């Protein structure tokens with residue numbers, strides 16, 4: 001059986017892998033020391049592009065245009081970069097077995113990869129309605145989005161269905177971003193979600209009402225408080241109808257399912273300590289096993305600002321956690337230590353000409369400002385989450401780079417509520 005050995009292996013070839021590889025090079029890496037093993041066919045790329053620029057009706061973004069690390073404001077790492085740096089980019093290779101005790105990863109191809117130090121960066125996989133046994137949920141024309149081949153298939157379907165009907169199941173990130181992308185491509189779009197308003201884990205009703213109103217003005221139909229309970233297909237097995245729990249039936253040529261994601265931890269089940277669905281790590285992203293680190297979507301890390309363990313499924317953390325893990329590995333090799341990870345949660349989304357950013361924690365009372373005047377102020381409005389008289393979370397739609405920076409500082413420093421007025425009128 002073929003075997004290959006590396007000093008460092010990054011398992012997974014997504015966002016964290018790209019930023020981790022760059023950090024290894026910045027810290028000093030010899031040719032042949034690092035391998036990235038990915039089941040994807042392409043070098044690491046900025047995953048957020050898939051639900052935005054990739055689906056644009058005109059001049060859509062395509063690889064190599066959005067390889068990492070452009071999203072973080074750095075240089076683009078094309079496959080040539082990995083070759084130049086002596087990094088083995090092992091693509092189209094799914095790891096199907098892992099042994100922490102033997103420090104090995106076995107690929108579906110049969111090749112065994114040995115490592116001295118491992119960074120697990122396997123990300124997450126979309127949840128499917130077939131997981132819940134929803135009848136007809138395996139029909140053609142029902143799409144999920146995680147990897148570039150998913151986006152390519154969806155793009156082809158959009159182009160093959162001019163003026164068709166699309167239904168987006170789920171009112172989270174995927175639902176909102178893809179409903180916009182489909183509408184921009186001139187499809188008749190309906191969103192369906194069970195909650196009373198969209199993005200309920202982050203938004204409060206006033207924020208959601210603004211976006212729902214905007215989407216309706218763009219011609220998107222929104223059906224709330226019910227779920228898809230089944231799908232009907234035509235004779236070719238292609239979806240044609242979405243059946244809702246409230247009895248309604250919606251015509252659909254394309255269905256998008258965005259009902260959440262699950263971290264890919266299965267390979268290390270019973271080998272590493274799990275917490276909140278991810279691998280429990282410390283402030284250096286070390287797991288419960290020596291020489292094994294976990295970063296990005298799969299890591300449950302100490303969020304020092306709020307004194308709790310948390311898992312974050314967003315790109316900013318994927319980038320920063322990978323950088324932190326590599327710094328920690330390199331420092332330990334030199335007998336030094338690095339600072340522990342101090343992270344301020346940061347989420348954002350873009351759809352149509354909307355663009356919002358959120359920093360901090362959405363705890364306490366939400367104080368929303370500007371939704372009534374947003375239509376006369378270039379769509380600008382925001383919210384603060386206030387607890388114990390301090391700002392814990394800050395949200396801004398339509399902010400400039402400078403304003404967003406001020407927002408981050410307000411949440412990071414947990415400024416007293418008395419200063420909110422000044423911040424609101426940045």
Ligand code: FAD
Pocket residue numbers: 011012013014015016017037038039040047048049050051093094095096121122123124145146147264267295296297298312313314315316318346347348349350
């Ligand atoms: P990923 O980037 O998912 O990479 C995981 C990698 O591991 C993949 O290459 C996968 O194929 C590989 N892998 C998994 N298992 C195996 C295996 N057994 N063998 C080999 N390879 C394996 N976040 C934001 O903050 N803003 C956004 O606008 C935003 N937009 C998004 C849009 C979309 C469509 C999606 C899906 C996510 C978006 N996110 C966004 C979330 C963000 O992309 C993720 O949080 C981030 O990609 C996590 O990085 P990661 O490296 O942990 O995992």
Ligand code: NDP
Pocket residue numbers: 051124169170171172173174175177192193194199200201227228257258259260261313314315347348349350
């Ligand atoms: P989200 O968790 O954001 O949203 C899923 C939504 O679907 C939730 O509101 C969930 O409700 C709801 N839901 C659950 N079950 C059903 C059901 N049966 N029918 C209808 N709705 C249901 O996940 P997404 O799928 O939108 O995103 C997948 C991953 O991609 C996430 O990790 C996300 O962070 C990431 N992503 C991030 C983006 C960004 O940061 N801008 C953009 C795109 C993707 P409940 O909360 O009650 O479970």
